[in-house]
Amino acid sequence: MGNADCVYPSASTNVERSHRVAIPPPQPFVKTFRNTVKETFFPDDPFRQFKNQTAWRKLVLGLQYFFPILEWAPRYPLSFFKADIVSGITIASLAIPQGISYAKLANLPPILGLYSSFVPPLIYAMMGSSRDLAVGTVAVASLLTASMLGQEVNASENPSLYLHLAFTATFFAGVFQASLGFLRLGFIVDFLSHATIVGFMAGAATVVCLQQLKGILGLEHFTHGTDVVSVMRSVFSQTHEWKWESGVLGCCFLFFLLITRYFSKRKPKFFWISAMAPLTSVILGSLLVYLTHAEKHGVQVIGKLKKGLNPLSITDLIFSPPHMTLAIKTGIITGIIALAEGIAVGRSFSMFKSYHIDGNKEMIAIGMMNVVGSCTSCYLTTGPFSRSAVNYNAGCKTAVSNIVMAIAVMFTLLFLTPLFHYTPLVVLSAIIIAAMLGLIDYEAAIHLWKVDKFDLIVCISAYVGVVFGSVEVGLVIAVAISLLRVLLFVARPRTFVLGNIPDSMIYRNAEQYTNASNVPGILILEIDAPIYFANSNYLRERISRWIDDEEDRIKSAGETSLQYVILDLTAVGNIDTSGLSMVDEVKKTIERRGLKLVLANPGSEVMKKLNKSELIDKIGQEWIYLTVGEAVEACNFMLHTCKPSDAKDDQSVESTWNNV
């Protein structure tokens, strides 16, 4: 090496190195491990409030943790009660027709929709921490239940098995949801990104709307597929079966619902107009059918609904093969979708009102309400966006509005079910379509296009997957693409050449700061990701290429030849053993070219591992600087006091062969 006669500046000259890169103080393995576990599973530090408390206080706090109602009920101000009654009744008026509609969508008896709006809201009111979530069934999970269970059991041929399977799936969904919460695995839901959810919801809404063509057109036979191709084929292959009475009725009610929604959106004060519209439609539709006897002219009606509260269904749960596997699979998939919606909705509203929601606690609450629900003839419930938004607009203050809704539904179950006998199915279809159109959030898609095109790709794939494949396919594709993006970020990290910001010791990305100037004889590279097995080969090649490019540039510009390569490791959060050998190899390659490797600002993890692998001694601790500025200063000093390296001159036959 040509630098052999040059010694480390501070030892022989007046260039002072003011700062040393510290090797972090060693930590016992157990402590590091405990810290990692804590950060992974308990980032919100739930035990914080238990510190330094008496045993009795700890018990009370523990109970309050699982049953927040114990915490807030004693100090529930009466002033809130009026608001909660108003909002509770409002959401009940929405819950009744929606519940019946979604139960039909899941191929379940309509009464289940009412049952599901009675028990689960009560459980959630005790255990949930959101003040705005309105509990109920949701369209997407209902559709998914129908399509997954329908693959093995036909709902019309074997209704009781189908029903029992639906309860069992709900049970497993609840168990799965609650376990995620107990095991602090709530972050799994985070892997459904915002873009995924936008695309997925829009796709599901499209699919659900398409399914309603059955009701609107009064068709009796319909495909079991949910993709657009099967549905279109099914609809247009039986044009002679279309019933115009049904179609006209459906379009009228849809128009009515959309108009009221549009009006309420324009004047948020009149939110209750759109909230009441579904119940109004049901009443109007039922009256119309009752008076005109339209049920005899091709307009299908709900028919008889059983009076009375939820019967117990705990004995109906199926815990034996062959159907249990299907129930578990359905439970897990519908459970995670329902959870994602519930958590996202809860979070959004807590943001508006600025209170805190604990994701893991919410999961336990949602899970428990489904477990209890599955034993009391309910199917999968969560916090639907539409209903919660109405609840919020109606001015709800606490989960008491859910209790009010449950009581209203209870009255309906006890006394009012006969009134739904003549309710036409087409009205239910119109209610579903109107609700679904609100889920297609094209504005969000436009925002994605503007800000992050990759997110738009994720969103579109989810949409296309759901509409042309199935709900599961869309979900899997979107999650896979999202994960691929994370992996690609690590596999292909960005590297930059840094330049000097004029009149400073600051070095920044020359692409971003066009006024940054390069330093003669020194190439400064920044690596923008942890150095892992997945990118160590890439980085090795990329660094070589940067050096090649720089040498080409220097050659054509006739500048000082390259002497130092500074790697700025500020953004390298971690390094693994593959990464360590990569650094070692880069050092060798660089030295073979007659250059010198200098590191700037390695973080604590990187320093720790450089030290443990003894790479720090190979590189030489005097070649590791705290900032790029200090590294450049030291290199500049060497450049101007030492003669250029002559390593490039002593080329043997072997190396000629290699360099060709």
Next chain:
Amino acid sequence: MGNADCVYPSASTNVERSHRVAIPPPQPFVKTFRNTVKETFFPDDPFRQFKNQTAWRKLVLGLQYFFPILEWAPRYPLSFFKADIVSGITIASLAIPQGISYAKLANLPPILGLYSSFVPPLIYAMMGSSRDLAVGTVAVASLLTASMLGQEVNASENPSLYLHLAFTATFFAGVFQASLGFLRLGFIVDFLSHATIVGFMAGAATVVCLQQLKGILGLEHFTHGTDVVSVMRSVFSQTHEWKWESGVLGCCFLFFLLITRYFSKRKPKFFWISAMAPLTSVILGSLLVYLTHAEKHGVQVIGKLKKGLNPLSITDLIFSPPHMTLAIKTGIITGIIALAEGIAVGRSFSMFKSYHIDGNKEMIAIGMMNVVGSCTSCYLTTGPFSRSAVNYNAGCKTAVSNIVMAIAVMFTLLFLTPLFHYTPLVVLSAIIIAAMLGLIDYEAAIHLWKVDKFDLIVCISAYVGVVFGSVEVGLVIAVAISLLRVLLFVARPRTFVLGNIPDSMIYRNAEQYTNASNVPGILILEIDAPIYFANSNYLRERISRWIDDEEDRIKSAGETSLQYVILDLTAVGNIDTSGLSMVDEVKKTIERRGLKLVLANPGSEVMKKLNKSELIDKIGQEWIYLTVGEAVEACNFMLHTCKPSDAKDDQSVESTWNNV
């Protein structure tokens, strides 16, 4: 806000802000996209050499790209030839017994092992870019072929179908390997980390050794399972079948092989002793059996080997159901394993001799040699580590040593096959065991324990998975854990509190630099990963917790109350739409607590997206600083000229309810 009466310093005072954070100049979408594609698939810039060349020169360079022999053969120095002949003959003497042994391991006719050492090395010599890789079959892929094909077809009951399936699997493996190279997807192999490979290889070696108990003990019936439990049960359930002659012979040869290896390792000059040992064992063993007629006393021998070169097998390939799927599956899995070994071996030796290897080009070469091999009665080949190491030690200079080996094998096939009639199987078992023991790299495992414990977990899981499950299970587990680590890095990024390094404007992680001191009234946080959907919820909670902790600390220490939170975004390489809304929410939460959010050094991607999403205006461009030092200076100025924020005093009933 209490800061409302305080204006941005540079507008009203003498505190000068010297540097602005630049928003990178907008790039057309097409250019960004092209750049991303280039970095993802062409990081090594293979088209560099084609720039500014004539069409004829481009054609020549293109041919040389795919057939490197065209490039180096014309300038092949005769001085290299002697070295290549010596090393070629050395590896041939290893290739012949190893080839036969591994073919037995794959339940294929032994002669296939010789065929596979004839055609593929010739193809590789033309297309490969490594000078040290010695081509041949490998134990792990052989075992994997046997276990995967054996699930559907019994090799002893239906040998011809089994054989044809093996050819077909080789064909698909080759096609898959070459396509990875053509599609520039070579980085898939990078996802097998060093730790995975160490654990996987050790596990596979253990499994292969266990399989040799069949040969050593002279058993005729043996389990088809590869896991340790099935093998042990199979061995100890038939103790009465054990043949002591076979066992004694096996142990003797194993001892001989291990002794020679130990000796060669101590004195690298005598590498040829260990290289010749397998062939010597075969000759000695065959002589012994021939003289003592041991084949009649329970020592199994190879039997008749067909004379002559590889017959064509192109018509044997199976392209029809039901077996094709199995062949494709086997091909892909064995292909990727073989590829990983070949590429890793090629890379290691190119590192030693410092020449460059192009991963994608190597894949094409390995793929093509398997495609051609599958048509000429060869099964899966790659560059085995053991053989390549011998080649390297024997002083090979170029791929000519592969050609020499192929010619030596050709002579064997033409004239010497009858000599192997009496070779005892137990000698082959001893050769395999001796080779496999070298693959168990416990020193690497110890190194992993020292440097990176997570990598050790990956390594052990791969080992346990292979030994107790199957080769595929081990591989899937190890890759899954490795990916989980990458995802966990992104899902749970590290956040640090930064402190001031004494006598400087530098701010660094206070845990690493124990002398760093905190700045009164200002909390400085560094985020160590891109802000993505997978971590945005975590980061929001973690930042809140840092603020809680800091306020607790301040309260107990009685210091200046907190006024500013500076987020250092240096290490945040990218941000997606979920991340952007997280920043927005953090800003709101922080302001609700009466604090002010300040950003330091956002990179180009982050700046671009902050700008596009208009978040930059919400935060205020005057609150974004180029360095933490400048941000602290500005905050300090504000702290000392403005009165403290009074936002905390105006609490309504609603906010009391929220804060409990």
